[in-house]
Amino acid sequence: xxxxxxxxxxxxxxxxxxxxxxxxxxxxxxxxxxxxxxxxxxxxxxxxxxxxxxxxxxxxxxxxxxxxxxxxxxxxxxxxx
Numbered sequence: 001x002x003x004x005x006x007x008x009x010x011x012x013x014x015x016x017x018x019x020x021x022x023x024x025x026x027x028x029x030x031x032x033x034x035x036x037x038x039x040x041x042x043x044x045x046x047x048x049x050x051x052x053x054x055x056x057x058x059x060x061x062x063x064x065x066x067x068x069x070x071x072x073x074x075x076x077x078x079x080x081x
Contacts, residue, residue, distance in 0.1 A: 003045065016057065
């Protein structure tokens with residue numbers, strides 16, 4: 001018997017889905033075209049919720065790197081004292 005997702009998992013999943021939708025409205029090219037905003041509700045399995053959380057985190061991390069590129073310090077560059 002599969003365990004159902006906790007309220008905490010569902011709430012976090014909804015936060016991630018909302019963030020993805022927010023980014024999609026402003027920068028549609030950063031979010032996959034097949035990803036549609038949905039309302040997550042209790043009743044899904046914990047395993048499915050965990051997989052969806054990983055999926056959303058990967059998408060949002062990739063979008064974050066595009067929106068906020070981090071400067072990389074060269075190994076030969078002198079650092080300030």
